[in-house]
Amino acid sequence: MSSDPARPSPDALLQAATAERRGKLKIFLGAAPGVGKTYEMLRTAHAMKAEGVDVVVGVVETHGRAETEAMLAGMEIFPRKALSYRGQDLAEMDLDGLIARRPKVVLVDELAHTNAPGSRHAKRHSDVEELREAGIDVLTTLNVQHVESLNDVVARITRIRVRETVPDQVIDGADEVEVIDLTPSDLIKRLGEGKVYVRDQAQRALKHYFSPGNLTALRELALRRTAQRVDDQMVTYMRSHAIAGPWAAGDRLLVCISDDPSTLGLVRHAKRMADRLKAPFTAVYVETARHQRLDEADRDRVADALRLAEQLGGEALTLPGRTVTDALVNFAHANNITQIIIGKSQRSRWFEMLNGSVVHDLLRRAKGISVHVIAGEQADPDSNAAKRVTTRPESRPADIKAYLAGLLFTGVALGAGILVDEWLGVQNISLVFLMAVLGSAVLHGFLPSLFTAVLAVAAYNFFFLPPLYTFSIGDPGNIWSLGFFMAAAMLTSRLTARVREQAAIAQARARTTAQLSAFARKLAGIGDMDDLLWAASHQIALMLKLRVVLLLPAEEDRAASLYPASAYPPDDQISPADHAAAVWAFENGKPAGRGAATLPGTQRLYLPLRTDRATVAVAGIGNDDAGGGGLLTPDDRRLLDALLDQAAVAIERVKLVRAIDQAKLESETERLRSAMLTSLSHDLRTPLAAIIGTVTGLKSGIGRMAPDETAEMLDTLHGEAERMGRFVRNLLDMTRLEAGALDLKREPIDLADVVSGAVKRAGPILSGHMIDIRMPGDLPLVRGDHLLLEQALFNLLDNAGKYAPRGTAVRVQALREAAHVKLRVEDQGPGIPEEARTQVFDKFFRVEARDHRTAGTGLGLAIARGFVEAMGGTLSVHDRPDGGPGACFELTLAIDPRGDGLIGSEQP
Numbered sequence: 074m075s076s077d078p079a080r081p082s083p084d085a086l087l088q089a090a091t092a093e094r095r096g097k098l099k100i101f102l103g104a105a106p107g108v109g110k111t112y113e114m115l116r117t118a119h120a121m122k123a124e125g126v127d128v129v130v131g132v133v134e135t136h137g138r139a140e141t142e143a144m145l146a147g148m149e150i151f152p153r154k155a156l157s158y159r160g161q162d163l164a165e166m167d168l169d170g171l172i173a174r175r176p177k178v179v180l181v182d183e184l185a186h187t188n189a190p191g192s193r194h195a196k197r198h199s200d201v202e203e204l205r206e207a208g209i210d211v212l213t214t215l216n217v218q219h220v221e222s223l224n225d226v227v228a229r230i231t232r233i234r235v236r237e238t239v240p241d242q243v244i245d246g247a248d249e250v251e252v253i254d255l256t257p258s259d260l261i262k263r264l265g266e267g268k269v270y271v272r273d274q275a276q277r278a279l280k281h282y283f284s285p286g287n288l289t290a291l292r293e294l295a296l297r298r299t300a301q302r303v304d305d306q307m308v309t310y311m312r313s314h315a316i317a318g319p320w321a322a323g324d325r326l327l328v329c330i331s332d333d334p335s336t337l338g339l340v341r342h343a344k345r346m347a348d349r350l351k352a353p354f355t356a357v358y359v360e361t362a363r364h365q366r367l368d369e370a371d372r373d374r375v376a377d378a379l380r381l382a383e384q385l386g387g388e389a390l391t392l393p394g395r396t397v398t399d400a401l402v403n404f405a406h407a408n409n410i411t412q413i414i415i416g417k418s419q420r421s422r423w424f425e426m427l428n429g430s431v432v433h434d435l436l437r438r439a440k441g442i443s444v445h446v447i448a449g450e451q452a453d454p455d456s457n458a459a460k461r462v463t464t465r466p467e468s469r470p471a472d473i474k475a476y477l478a479g480l481l482f483t484g485v486a487l488g489a490g491i492l493v494d495e496w497l498g499v500q501n502i503s504l505v506f507l508m509a510v511l512g513s514a515v516l517h518g519f520l521p522s523l524f525t526a527v528l529a530v531a532a533y534n535f536f537f538l539p540p541l542y543t544f545s546i547g548d549p550g551n552i553w554s555l556g557f558f559m560a561a562a563m564l565t566s567r568l569t570a571r572v573r574e575q576a577a578i579a580q581a582r583a584r585t586t587a588q589l590s591a592f593a594r595k596l597a598g599i600g601d602m603d604d605l606l607w608a609a610s611h612q613i614a615l616m617l618k619l620r621v622v623l624l625l626p627a628e629e630d631r632a633a634s635l636y637p638a639s640a641y642p643p644d645d646q647i648s649p650a651d652h653a654a655a656v657w658a659f660e661n662g663k664p665a666g667r668g669a670a671t672l673p674g675t676q677r678l679y680l681p682l683r684t685d686r687a688t689v690a691v692a693g694i695g696n697d698d699a700g701g702g703g704l705l706t707p708d709d710r711r712l713l714d715a716l717l718d719q720a721a722v723a724i725e726r727v728k729l730v731r732a733i734d735q736a737k738l739e740s741e742t743e744r745l746r747s748a749m750l751t752s753l754s755h756d757l758r759t760p761l762a763a764i765i766g767t768v769t770g771l772k773s774g775i776g777r778m779a780p781d782e783t784a785e786m787l788d789t790l791h792g793e794a795e796r797m798g799r800f801v802r803n804l805l806d807m808t809r810l811e812a813g814a815l816d817l818k819r820e821p822i823d824l825a826d827v828v829s830g831a832v833k834r835a836g837p838i839l840s841g842h843m844i845d846i847r848m849p850g851d852l853p854l855v856r857g858d859h860l861l862l863e864q865a866l867f868n869l870l871d872n873a874g875k876y877a878p879r880g881t882a883v884r885v886q887a888l889r890e891a892a893h894v895k896l897r898v899e900d901q902g903p904g905i906p907e908e909a910r911t912q913v914f915d916k917f918f919r920v921e922a923r924d925h926r927t928a929g930t931g932l933g934l935a936i937a938r939g940f941v942e943a944m945g946g947t948l949s950v951h952d953r954p955d956g957g958p959g960a961c962f963e964l965t966l967a968i969d970p971r972g973d974g975l976i977g978s979e980q981p
Contacts, residue, residue: 095205095206095208096204096205096206096207096208096209096210096211097205097210097211097248097249098201098205098210098211098213098246098247098248098249099117099210099211099212099213099247099248099249099250099251100184100213100214100215100244100247100249100250100251101113101114101212101213101214101215101251101253102214102215102216102217102244102250102251102252102253103214103215103216103217103252103253103255104216104217104254104255104291104294105216105217105218105291106216107255107263108253108254108255109253109255110214110215110216110253111133111134111135111141111182111214112140112141112144113251113253114133114180114182114212114213114214115133115141115144115145115148115180116144117212118130118148118178118180118212119144119147119148121178122147122148126177126178127176127177127178128148128149128176128177128178128179128180129148129149129150129151129171129174129176129178129179129180130145130148130149130150130151130179130180131151131166131167131171131179131180131181131204132153132165132166132180132181132182132183132197133145133150133180133182134182134183148180149176151166151167151170151171151174151179152167152170153165153166153167154166154167154168154170156189156190156191156192157191158189158190158191163189165188165189165192166181166197166200168192168193168194168200168203168204171204171209172203172204172207172209175207175208175209176209177209177210178209178210178211178212179204179209179210179211179212180211180212180213181197181200181201181204181211181212181213182213182214183197183213183214183215184197184198184201184213184214184215184219184239184243185197185198185215185216185219185235185237185238185239186237187237188200196237196239198239198240198243201213201243202243215239215244217291217294218235218291219235219237219238219239220238220239220241220244221238221239221240221241223294324350324351324352324411324412325352325353325354325355325408325409325410325411325412326343326346326347326350326352326353326354326355326410326411326412326413326414327354327355327357327401327404327405327408327410327412327413327414328340328342328343328354328355328356328357328382328387328413328414328415329357329358329359329397329401329413329414329415329416329431330356330357330358330375330378330379330382331358331375331416332367332371332372332374332375333374333416334374335416335447336374336375336378336416337374337377337378337381338447339378339414339415339416339447340356340378340381340382340385340387341381341385342414342447343356343382343387343414344382344385344386344387346412346414346445347387353387353388354382354387354388355382355387355388355389355390355408355410356378356379356382356387356388356389356390357390357391357392357400357401357404358375358378358379358390358391358392359391359392359393359394359396359397359400359401360391360392360393360394361393361394361395361396361397376710376711379391392404396434397431398431398434398435398438401413401435402435402438402439405439405442410442411442411443412442412443412444412445413435413439413442413443413444413445414445414447415431415432415435415444415445415446415447416446416447416448417432417446417447417448432444432446475513475516475517475518475520475521476521476524478513478516478517478521479509479513479517479521479522479524479525479528480525480528482509482510482512482513482525483506483509483525483528483529483532485509486505486506486508486509486529486532487506487532487536489505490502490505490506490533490536490537491536493505494537502533502537503533503537503558506529506530506532506533506558506562507529507558507561507562507565509525509529510522510525510526510529510562510565510566511565511566511569513525513566514565514566514567514569515569522566522569523563523566525566526559526562526563526566529562530558530559530562531544533558534546585712585715588616588712589712589715589716589719592612592716592719593719595608595612596608596609596719596720596723597723599723599727600727600730601727602625602638602724602727602728602731603638603639605720605723605724605727606623606625606638606639606724607639607641609623609639609716609720609723610622610623610639610640610641611641612716613641613692613694613713613716613717613720614641614642616712616716617694617705617709617712617713618696619694619695619696620640620641620642620645620677620694620695620696620697621640621641621645621692621693621694622637622639622640622641622645622647622677622692622693623637623638623639623640623690623691623692623693623720624636624637624638624647624655624659624690624691624692624693625638625689625690625724626659635652635655635656635659635691638690647677647693648675648676650672650674650675651666651675651676651677651679651693653672654666654671654672654675654677654679655679655691655693657671657672657679658679658680658681658691659681659688659690659691661681662681662683662688663681664678664679664680664681665678665679666678666679666693667695676695677693677694677695678693678694678695679691679692679693680692680693680694680713680717682717682718682720682721682724683721684721684722684725686725689721689724689725689728690720690721690724692717692720694713760793760794760797761793761797763789763790763793764790764793764794764797767786767787767789767790767793768790770786771783771786771787771790792837795837817858817861817943817944818858818859818860819856819857819858819944820856820857820858820859821854821855821856821969822854822855822856822857822858822859822862822969823854824848824852824854824855824887824894824896825848825852826859827859827862827863827866828846828848828866828885828887828896830863831863831866831867831870832844832846832870832885834863834867835867835870835871835874838870838871838874838875839870839873839874839883841874841879841880842873842874842877842879842880842881842882842883843880843881843882843883844882844883844885845882845883845884845885845886846884846885846886847884847885847886847887848885848886848887849887849888849889851889852887852889852894853889853894853968853969854968854969855894855966855967855968855969856944856945856966856967856968856969856970857944857945857946857966858940858943858944861940861943861944862940862941862944862966864936864937864940865936865937865938865940865941865948865964866885866896866898866937866964868933868934868936868937869898869933869934869937869962869964870883870885870898871933872933872934872962873898873900873902876900876902876903876960877900877901877902877959878901878902881900881901881902881959882900882901883898883899883900883901884897884898884899884900885897885898886899889968892967892968893965893966893967893968894965894966894968895963895964895965896963896964896965896966897954897961897962897963897964898961898962898964899953899954899959899960899961899962900959900960901957901958901959902958902959902960903958903959904952904958904959904960905950905960910950910951913934913950914934914935914937914938914948914950915935918935941964941966944966945966945967946964946965946966946967947964947965948962948963948964948965949962949963949965950962950963951963
């Protein structure tokens with residue numbers, strides 16, 4: 074928002090410039106299906122085409138309506154993109170093809186449509202945004218029930234919740250929104266004639282969705298939503314063209330908040346007027362230099378009025394300004410305010426003559442804006458006492474040092490004046506005294522500077538105006554000089570003091586903003602709840618000089634389970650009475666305890682930490698004063714509110730992160746459980762079925778089977794039993810790994826023995842493969858556990874046997890690199906895809922095999938990695954070094970420092 078209403082708003086100009094580079098969007102908005110949105114969109118497209126505009130139909134759904142299908146005649150219909158999902162052939166708008174075609178206008182029906190899986194965007198409105206980014210104009214249709222912010226309202230009206238919604242920012246970003254309106258009676262008539270749904274569907278719709286009451290309510294929603302969009306466009310246009318306004322196309326109310334006792338009634342009056350006019354209202358408090366001189370009660374009254382405005386549905390703002398009138402008029406013109414509501418205070422006529430009247434100034438300057446002046450009424454000082462948390466008054470004792478400093482400044486100026494008069498003969502010695510007045514005003518404010526001005530005038534008269542050393546004035550002309558000097562001193566002191574007050578306001582705001590910003594950064598970097606609560610309690614105690622305790626529910630949303638989660642000082646304890654006050658504050662979302670209306674006899678004041686979702690915690694604040702007085706000044710209370718709001722958001726963030734992590738854990742647990750059950754059902758059932766079948770065959774063939782057939786069936790039985798045994802061993806090994814119960818031995822290992830044992834065990838699995846073992850003769854000993862290393866190598870060979878085609882080679886190769894030995898297992902199978910290499914060592918993860926019957930449980934590689942890492946080594950997978958097809962698993966172990974013997978021999 075531009076501070077000068079005569080200049081265009083930079084934000085509005087930037088928004089207009091951005092819109093120029095993008096394609097235009099026009100939405101045909103309807104209250105319900107069947108009002109004719111698609112028909113009107115096609116009619117507009119025909120008119121554009123007649124004017125020579127390149128128009129293409131991206132997607133239009135006719136739903137079998139003859140009149141709509143007739144409107145497609147003569148239009149270029151761009152072919153849709155075919156997609157296949159779960160065996161069904163689907164067709165969606167060809168986004169890439171349309172962007173390549175680059176027509177001027179594209180017709181995209183049903184903006185809220187959900188695209189088929191496999192499309193680039195999940196929602197059609199995202200496709201529309203990409204078309205606009207490409208500079209293509211779009212005509213589209215939408216029903217009001219699909220607007221995100223109105224979804225709940227429509228569900229309450231129609232008792233039907235629509236799942237497909239469009240974010241409000243899409244509608245707000247449209248260049249045009251045209252309401253396609255049809256009266257309920259006409260729409261019901263169209264429904265009865267079968268122009269909306271087929272006859273059976275139409276009868277059901279008439280009984281439920283398309284009742285006259287529902288249609289009337291939906292029609293009003295569509296009109297109101299469009300009016301809101303038009304109003305926003307009007308304000309943006311006015312700001313971008315520096316039009317001061319107001320343009321009274323729609324009412325906007327502004328109520329001026331003050332410290333007057335009647336200001337709460339003024340806010341309620343504004344709310345009633347806004348309801349009558351069906352208009353929004355804004356409550357504004359202008360913070361001038363006078364705000365620093367308000368007492369505790371006045372500041373509390375202003376804060377209460379702003380909170381009341383928010384509770385009543387209005388917008389509450391605090392604006393800095395030199396004068397109230399300037400700030401109100403500038404804000405009203407910049408925001409197209411049509412009516413201003415202001416209260417007439419009970420100040421005397423003398424006060425208005427000396428200080429001016431905001432009401433009179435506003436009436437003179439509010440050109441084109443209606444000003445409502447409401448007579449002020451004295452409010453009962455105790456009427457809100459029970460509703461407000463008591464805060465301690467600000468103590469402002471008279472600063473004697475400031476007046477003594479004024480006396481000192483005057484003495485210094487007198488000495489300087491005597492020296493100047495003695496040695497330089499300067500005529501205007503009064504300017505020396507004026508410097509003393511300015512110095513007092515800059516350092517100490519108005520009243521001390523006024524005191525200094527009086528002293529300066531007296532000293533100037535006594536020491537420099539004849540007759541000297543008296544307060545008499547001999548020359549009548551000096552009376553005027555002295556009078557003008559006094560007036561100049563008072564004026565300059567007043568102006569300087571005002572600048573000082575404004576600088577103090579700016580410094581206080583900057584200091585508070587810096588503290589809140591630092592606190593927000595601190596909270597953003599904390600992920601642990603205990604650290605977060607400690608940081609919040611410490612920050613509040615440090616900034617406000619209070620004792621702080623934060624209470625959280627042990628169970629979600631259970632007030633009865635509140636417990637002190639963090640306290641500063643750490644040894645702070647709460648009594649049962651305080652705990653009861655904290656529970657009440659948590660359950661009711663209102664303050665309780667010391668200084669509040671509920672349970673005021675406790676030692677602390679308990680304030681709820683709330684977010685939009687719920688109350689997440691309770692903060693208890695107190696001090697060492699055993700009395701029941703207030704704890705905070707109004708400024709401190711506002712600072713505390715800001716700190717608690719940030720802490721509440723951070724606590725909710727940490728809780729949501731925990732919930733997400735828990736959901737991920739549960740999802741992963743469910744995935745592992747499902748994978749384990751799948752593995753159990755496959756890897757136990759398959760060999761078990763083979764064993765049962767073989768045993769059944771042997772029993773039935775006793776005495777009739779040939780010896781070679783019996784031997785073959787026994788071999789099958791043995792093989793399947795070993796397969797089941799391997800699966801059970803894998804499960805047991807994984808259990809040992811996860812429980813940390815490995816009996817690990819660290820000893821020198823001869824890799825040749827390990828390879829020989831693993832290859833021998835894997836012989837039946839690798840019977841259809843060629844084995845290529847390459848072990849250098851100078852290979853040193855490695856350090857590890859012989860049995861675990863052999864099992865890890867066996868699992869790698871088992872994996873190669875399952876996935877590599879029969880007849881291919883499986884190579885086991887060892888080589889030395891510095892202080893390590895690398896053992897590689899290479900196969901000529903399909904290899905491991907790049908995207909699966911980070912998951913291939915996870916439990917129950919299996920790369921899809923060509924022969925699903927040979928696919929394993931997904932435990933072998935996970936166990937191999939666990940065993941190798943337990944021995945201090947690493948296990949990785951990558952492409953084969955020679956570039957051939959297949960995978961290469963590389964196992965790395967440290968050389969045993971106790972020996973570097975030459976073992977093994979080259980084996981072809």
